[in-house]
Amino acid sequence: MDQLLAMRSFARVVEAGGFTRAADSLDMPVATVSKHVQELESHLGVRLLQRTTRKVTVTPEGQDYYAKCTRVLRDLEDIDASFRGARGKPRGHLRVDVGGSTARDVLIPLLPGFMALYPDIRMDLGVSDRSVDLIGDNVDCVIRGGPLNSSSLVARRLGEATLITCATPGYLKQYGTPAHPEELRNGHRLVSYVSSQNGRAVPFRFEREGERTELKIEYRVGVNESNAHLAACLAGLGIVQTFAYAAEADLRAGNLQEILAPWRPAPYPFHVVYPQSRHLTHRLRAFIDWLVMVFPAAIARGHE
Structure with a gap:
């Protein structure tokens, strides 16, 4: 078994929500992707996915394994990127969580500028006002307003909103x-x-x-x-x-x-936050540095 390929196949099935879409994105036959997942389950001795004729459901063990294996896959991606040349532009997958109105009115209107600067970065935006577990939810960073209440997080100030x-x-x-x-x-x-x-x-x-x-x-x-x-x-x-x-x-x-x-109430501070334990990849550093430059003016609108 090619364990790395099996892990990638399993992760893509979870992300795509099924074998057919995962196989299409990996440019593999569906039978091959299914074989990789079966070999991985046999190797681990646990059922990762529940399959029916209508849908694929991730088991609790599968959810736990997905969270762990995607961190491994991303670390490998970072290692590969570092050896492809530190002078090259950042690339890879970035997961960012942001509140609803901040996504709609601030971040998303600004994002075309970032994507133009870094065309090799692929971004997933988690948009909600709920608190996320950065480690458990496999999120690179969150953009949040209000006081910081966790010493286990690293934060950079993004300015103040009115x-x-x-x-x-x-x-x-x-x-x-x-x-x-x-x-x-x-x-x-x-x-x-x-x-x-x-x-x-x-x-x-x-x-x-x-x-x-x-x-x-x-x-x-x-x-x-x-x-x-x-x-x-x-x-x-x-x-x-x-x-x-x-x-x-x-x-x-x-x-x-x-x-x-x-x-008017006192100005409301905003920060970009990431875990102390998370390696600051080239792409995450680029994103945070960009936020620090463009975000303060965007959230200060209406201050006059």
Whole structure:
């Protein structure tokens, strides 16, 4: 058995979701890919995949083996790349996790520039507001806002985003425009961002000339994803606090109106984070260095 080829075949079946698509991407017959996986299972003495006529399901042992073998395959890829010439352009597979509105409004619009600089890098974007296990989920780095709470991670600062409070003109016509944060307690409807990590609503925060106010008010609607959170506001469900870069287009179009502008919360820091234990590949270093250059200006939109 060619164990390396068998590992690559198995990993591709998992990623493609079946033998036929995996065989096509590997330019192999389906029977050959199936044989490689069977030999690997026989060698390991465990069932990695459950096969039926309709679908292929990864077993718990297969999931564990996939996470481990893909790290080995990527390490081998990095070794090969380093010997092909350190002066060559970075290449290979990069997995990046980023929150919903940050992906839509910041990273994805910037990505054509990165892909033009590094055409040999292939990127997978995991887009969600949930926390990921960088090691277990086999992610190279994550882009996240807020305070850092893990000493096991390495972080580089990417700048600060502006948080604003806003609502639709229709909502403000119906419920009135508050002039002070405390007025939100009196008859206003709030759409809160609910953390997917702990299920708690993020308080509305305000700051003016050193005075800070935090409101923990029962919300009308809670949403745990940033794009949907803003969509709830646009639907007229209530007032939100969101990133200025996410609301920028709707503010300009008149779909949203900022309120309590003198009470904008403190700027919100963003970082790119990766595990201490992860080898900083040429492609990951290139991506992080590029982020540090282009990201600060992009998330600062709406700061004026």
